[in-house]
Amino acid sequence: MLAILGGTGPEGKGLALRLALAGEAVTIGSRDAARGAAAAAELAGAAPGAAIAGTDNPAAAAAGDIVFLAFPYEGQQSTLEQLSGSLDGKIVVSVIAPMAFERGKGARAVAVPAGSAAQEAQDLLPTAQIVAAFQNVSAEELQDPQIPMQGDVVVCSDHPDAKAQVIALANKIPHLRGIDGGALANAKYVEQITPLLVNINRIYRTHSGIKITGI
């Protein structure tokens, strides 16, 4: 069972949809159980036959074997402190790219003392196996099953087995490709690609992503 915490936001909802379409059983978590259930019902309509349930974040975290963090960075510390008991020892996938938007200046990366949101999650959940992935994948594309996905998912972790499992999950979504991005320290660079892509999206009026050439 995959759990997507913050699964009612655009990135989380899109990931839930694509992973469910790829055959995974998915539980969406939300701060509000009713909103989680409503998002699951909406996605079930777009993915007939898919196994998608919705509940609150604590119940989803408890149910998940692999738990995705897809809520905004601002909520990370309080959410993970609250849920740490449910996440001990589990594979926890950080999808978070801390960003701020300034009028007329576009997106910029928010500095994180730990280096990256994913490294901060590892500090907050020392027994979890944190894997950073999917931060650069367009939420708009993920949410529209008519659009073929494109680009690579750079996957960083200090836990090789967990990293391999998340690379395999990325490869299950058609047209995406999981790339071994090395240690969790590299998540910083991957997270910071997201504001660059957001700014490129505004220039080219597109939904951009990245592909690693030479592999």
Place this chain on the structure above:
Amino acid sequence: MLAILGGTGPEGKGLALRLALAGEAVTIGSRDAARGAAAAAELAGAAPGAAIAGTDNPAAAAAGDIVFLAFPYEGQQSTLEQLSGSLDGKIVVSVIAPMAFERGKGARAVAVPAGSAAQEAQDLLPTAQIVAAFQNVSAEELQDPQIPMQGDVVVCSDHPDAKAQVIALANKIPHLRGIDGGALANAKYVEQITPLLVNINRIYRTHSGIKITGI
């Protein structure tokens, strides 16, 4: 005339070769004029008929209409303070990605107080038109004219006309594509992609680059 300061290093030498092969007249600059001339002679052998000269950095900076900074970050402040008179008002292309290497940990980005090497160059050369570009392009591929290039050159600047000229230069190198990466503030994210690619190179034993999908 294009000038490549630090053009005896792998990235600078490779860029000089590819730009000369694309029909540009190139002058390589080095701390030592004799080494600059030797690098030019070596490249002229690989690119018969190309216009490649070599000299010291001050003479190259004075000769160039567009001047590339391709020396290591550590030398930037002293070099630019020395050359600022020659660079006033010119298009100055920062190729620099500040990196350090730790045994067993691979490459990491070096923090720059200005945000990025390119922003620091703009601070040091306030009347120059700084453009950040080519940081993610493999030096190994650039140096071997038998290898077709691949990937995108994300180009960031606060000077739109200068940015357009550098995008056009990138597009002159076969198989490379210049992408408008927005303001110079975005150079930070592009520079930090380089240590990520260096670490990916070690994992996959390749020369990686990036491509922006959706454009």
